[in-house]
Amino acid sequence: MRKLGMLIMLGLMAAPAFAQEPAAAASHSLGVGNWALAAIGLGIAVACAALGQGKVASAACEGLARNPAARPGIQLALILGLAFVESLVLFIWVMIFLKVPNA
Amino acid sequence: MHQLPFTALLNKLLAGPVTAVLTAMGFHVHHPEAPIANYVAMQIFVVVIAVLLFIAVRATLSVDNPGFLQHMFEGIHGFVSNQSKEIIGHGHATYDSYLTALGIFILFSNLVGLFPAFEAPTAFPYVPFGCALVTWFYYHFHGIRTNGFAYIKHFLGPIWALSPLLFVIEFFSHLARLMSLTIRLFANIFAGDMVTLAFFSLVPIGLPLLFIGLHIGVSFIQTYIFVLLAMVYLGEATAHEH
Numbered sequence: 001m002r003k004l005g006m007l008i009m010l011g012l013m014a015a016p017a018f019a020q021e022p023a024a025a026a027s028h029s030l031g032v033g034n035w036a037l038a039a040i041g042l043g044i045a046v047a048c049a050a051l052g053q054g055k056v057a058s059a060a061c062e063g064l065a066r067n068p069a070a071r072p073g074i075q076l077a078l079i080l081g082l083a084f085v086e087s088l089v090l091f092i093w094v095m096i097f098l099k100v101p102n103a
Numbered sequence: 104m105h106q107l108p109f110t111a112l113l114n115k116l117l118a119g120p121v122t123a124v125l126t127a128m129g130f131h132v133h134h135p136e137a138p139i140a141n142y143v144a145m146q147i148f149v150v151v152i153a154v155l156l157f158i159a160v161r162a163t164l165s166v167d168n169p170g171f172l173q174h175m176f177e178g179i180h181g182f183v184s185n186q187s188k189e190i191i192g193h194g195h196a197t198y199d200s201y202l203t204a205l206g207i208f209i210l211f212s213n214l215v216g217l218f219p220a221f222e223a224p225t226a227f228p229y230v231p232f233g234c235a236l237v238t239w240f241y242y243h244f245h246g247i248r249t250n251g252f253a254y255i256k257h258f259l260g261p262i263w264a265l266s267p268l269l270f271v272i273e274f275f276s277h278l279a280r281l282m283s284l285t286i287r288l289f290a291n292i293f294a295g296d297m298v299t300l301a302f303f304s305l306v307p308i309g310l311p312l313l314f315i316g317l318h319i320g321v322s323f324i325q326t327y328i329f330v331l332l333a334m335v336y337l338g339e340a341t342a343h344e345h
Contacts, residue, residue: 076331083328087283090290 038096042089049089056081106137108220110144145224149211179203183330190331191338194249198337201241206330209234213292213322217315226293228285235284238333239277246340257340284332291325292318 030037060078064071106114114137121138132138160172169177183203187195212230216223224230246254260269295318303311 079324079327080331083287083324086291087287090294091283091286093294094286094290 034100038100042093042096045089045092049085052085053082056085105141107141107144107222109148110137110139110141113139113144113147141222142224142227142230145215145221146212146230148221149208149215149224153207153211179207186331187334187337190334191341194341198245198334202330202333205234205238205333206326209288209329210322210326213326214319216292216296217318223292223296225288226296228289231288232285234288234329235281238284238329238336239281242333242336242340245337249341249343254340257342280332280336284329288325288329291321295321 056078060074060081063074067074118136118138122132122135125132125138156172160176163170164173180199180203183206184195184199187199187202191198209225212225213223215221216226246257250257258270258273259266260273262269295314299311299314299318302314
């Protein structure tokens with residue numbers, strides 16, 4: 001039993017030999033996979049933003065149709081809503097633009 | 104580093120003194136013969152044009168016979184003033200001059216990128232960050248000026264038991280405002296530039312005009328949004344608890 005234990009310990013001592021292999025994923029980069037994932041992520045972001053902006057624009061159109069006299073207020077809310085949704089897409093675009101070309 | 108003609112002119116005239124001042128302040132200058140970057144030169148150009156325009160307006164002001172410039176600037180100031188009266192309410196006149204100047208600076212900075220030998224300084228992240236920083240300090244300063252030390256109550260929320268949590272949330276939310284103002288303006292203008300370049304490389308004739316038109320529209324809208332958000336933050340900061 002003790003000899004079996006010593007054999008197992010000897011086997012475990014060989015573990016540091018693994019450290020001599022060169023580190024495979026030193027840069028954590030997937031090459032062109034980075035771009036592919038970024039494109040998919042940005043595509044999803046833009047699609048959801050387009051849905052959101054569509055809702056904003058349609059609500060503004062309906063409000064304007066019901067009450068054309070309220071045009072200044074509705075126009076303000078329309079522009080503000082569109083810009084806020086767009087800025088969310090631009091946040092993720094800036095992140096991708098900063099990190100992906102530099103691997 | 105590619106220099107625009109105006110940048111090259113400024114560097115030829117001022118490289119010596121500017122490098123001396125920067126080195127004296129402790130900055131390491133990478134190119135001593137060209138210490139002024141493109142975006143700094145473009146900002147200087149925009150400010151010079153704006154100041155010349157303001158001087159021209161002041162010189163031709165007249166009650167009986169207003170000229171074209173006077174009409175235009177009355178229109179701009181009236182627009183900003185009406186918006187700020189709607190959003191800030193009472194006491195808005197103190198802030199109108201800063202908001203108008205901010206709007207004119209950002210608008211001219213965005214539009215100067217359309218001319219051939221110039222580029223928009225707002226297409227570099229530093230310039231929108233500068234505008235956002237100044238606006239951020241401006242609204243906090245006026246919040247403290249109008250409310251005194253009660254300004255801190257804006258960060259604490261309605262329920263006293265949750266105040267510590269809410270203070271942390273409000274702190275990060277105010278920092279996020281800084282970031283969102285910066286990135287919204289920078290990314291819109293920079294992406295407009297990139298998209299125009301991309302389509303220019305595909306179809307050199309005709310199609311990029313549409314994107315230049317889009318860039319003009321985006322310049323106006325983003326200026327409006329920036330000034331509008333500045334008004335909203337100002338109104339929130341200077342709100343008196345009546």
